[in-house]
Amino acid sequence: MSDPLLLPEIRLMLAEGDEAGLADLVTAMHPASTANFIEELSDEELWQLLQYAPIERQAAIFSFLPLRKQVDLVSGMGRERMSKLLEEMSPDDRVDLLQHLDEEVVESLLPLVAKADREDIRRLLSYPEDSAASVMTTDYASLPSDITVDEAINIVRRQAPDRETIYYIYVVDEYRHLIGIVSLRDLVLAKGSTRIADIMQRDVVAVRAELDQEEVARQMARYDFIAIPVVDHQHRLIGIITFDDLADIVEDEATEDFHLTAAVSPLAHGYHESRVWTLFRRRAGWLLILVFVNLVSSGVIAAYQETLEAVIALAFFLPLLIDSGGNTGSQAATLIIRALATEEIRLSEWLSTVLKELGVGLALGFAMAIASFFLGVFRGGLEVGLIVGISMLGIVMVTNLIGVLLPFALTRLRIDPAVASSPLITTIADATGLLLYFNVAAAVMSQGWLSSAASG
């Protein structure tokens, strides 16, 4: 979306000090559009440009910039300018930014911020990452229950300019216990003299501060809420999570699962912010473990060394059989992992799923067996074709079953099923596949059919 033609024009306006044009640029569009247009400017140009907008709009534009650009802007000489912006940013965006800064930068910023905001920041920063509290905002509208709708609308009018969302208004008692909820819609549709206690909904769905964000996203998606309140262990209201965070959470969780299924340990921050050394550590662990698991496979081949020496053409098909087993297993595992993650399949449905997949595996096995029979005949003669075809049928069926069962088993053991990564499945499938292959070969060869096949 970023328009490369606009940048030289902005630079010209900055050089010429075209105040009217620049002010128009930073105020006319939605802050997200502005951020999108100007994100390729240098840090210095960006700070210069932002000055032409009122401080709240500066904060809004800043919040829509990519996180890594925000981090760049804060470092160095941006620090002083930042303190003002920090006060204007919404609490959750602010904490999101601070969590990505070096600790010393955060510590140098905090003294420049107003005391109330400072305490708010410290409190939000202290919640564990991925908890409900870490993504919540403290910007919400609240009311007592013993006032009328008209009084309520007046209070909301006063609170609103500071509140991130006023579409739900939370009703609290004098100890801030959450006792009800009123939507702005209900407030508008109700008669002015009605008491809040009479129109508020008392059965409020709320989440605890320490709940995992994945579960929060599930609750929000289930109820189609614009916002969900967050309470502490005494059911006191401490914040809300708004709909715009929901999509972010869903995306984050999907990314984590993606990485796990490729045997990459989840990255704490994004790819861009991860250094070479971090990326190495997140990837090397699994790769090295799998090297040692592979000892089993090489052991199997070593055990059947004589079979292999007798018919060297058998070696030609090692990659084919190994890969096909791994591919089939990965497909099955991925389908199940994803269906479990989106709650489309429940753990209790494991048996019906396995039965269904037996059918799929059988069909896939036959299709693959026929294809590889012809490849085998082509490269190694009729008997090799037979060995490869029969082995393929068995390998596809077995690896498909492993791919289905492993995610269920891991879920049962309360381990994230995404750990059943394609590389792990592949490595397990290998050893199984090789055993099958050499046993089929030995069986077929003992029939004495293989006289003509050693050529290749």
Added chain:
Amino acid sequence: MSDPLLLPEIRLMLAEGDEAGLADLVTAMHPASTANFIEELSDEELWQLLQYAPIERQAAIFSFLPLRKQVDLVSGMGRERMSKLLEEMSPDDRVDLLQHLDEEVVESLLPLVAKADREDIRRLLSYPEDSAASVMTTDYASLPSDITVDEAINIVRRQAPDRETIYYIYVVDEYRHLIGIVSLRDLVLAKGSTRIADIMQRDVVAVRAELDQEEVARQMARYDFIAIPVVDHQHRLIGIITFDDLADIVEDEATEDFHLTAAVSPLAHGYHESRVWTLFRRRAGWLLILVFVNLVSSGVIAAYQETLEAVIALAFFLPLLIDSGGNTGSQAATLIIRALATEEIRLSEWLSTVLKELGVGLALGFAMAIASFFLGVFRGGLEVGLIVGISMLGIVMVTNLIGVLLPFALTRLRIDPAVASSPLITTIADATGLLLYFNVAAAVMSQGWLSSAASG
């Protein structure tokens, strides 16, 4: 969440005809909670129970049931009961359900529905799947621009009970061209005598009906909108997409990418609704293609048959080298595919990413080389260890590079980078790895070091 203890109790209440208790059950909780509690009832019990709620609430509870339960409920004798519910469901939920029914069931339902709803359904069903229009709802509030805030609030009060979301109200001219937008919040905060034209925002972000839902989700996420309007080619307002669809879209798109990276062609409906035959077809295509691509690998081994016969121990490490190459490539590809999908990396950043990954690949290559050198020595002697270690270094670096470059190349060619699936990468990595392996082996062996190594 479903409480297994509650079911027998509900069944008892149904048997005893406990009207007060049943009415309470279906009206006291949020419809999503009710749906969650009762989804394990039989179809007949569920229909019976629903009768105790007013028709709008029946529709709400029905919409929160899992889609496959909805489909079950409609089939057979549920058809007549369904027509009334269909009229009460929100247009997008309704179309979602109808898209999952057999065509004949839909055709038998439509005559039972009121004419206006019937036309609405036919129109929504005619948009291509995954388009903006296919997920939009036609339930929105709209206003002319030449009225006052007080008049507007009155109109909204009248429209509201039927409208899925009134948090944004769309301002249209006499031809329904979208000319502005007012949030309910603005309406509440403004003076009653102000004209709508004076407070509406004229710079409205809208999406075209045929835009892909993935792009819609990006726009909504970028701007943090609760709803986004959908317009036709003449900029006439035809519907809106609400925030609760956003998370669904993000999840759908992630599922599609998950399946693609495991070489499964995207499923039109969920796993549960896909029959064995559908699953087979979605998986067999890639598997069979990869079987034939594997011809290259078996060709490479066949070409180096003599090297292999001379030192059979080389065969022991075929799975190790092949798997490690595939694993490394999958890791790299998955990281890049996901970063591209979440717009964390742009296409233009390919060069800096490749340079970074050269570093990661080098570090991984050395770690893997050292581990496999020892494995090689253990199973085949010093020289085999040397061959395996050197090959591993090369294979890891090369496959890592392939994994990084392929998603960028596919994106450049306007192909979904998720097509660079782990199985595809694995198969490409195989042939490359084998060539490297046998060439390293030939080079080391020509040094005449291998006198002691043929044992295993």
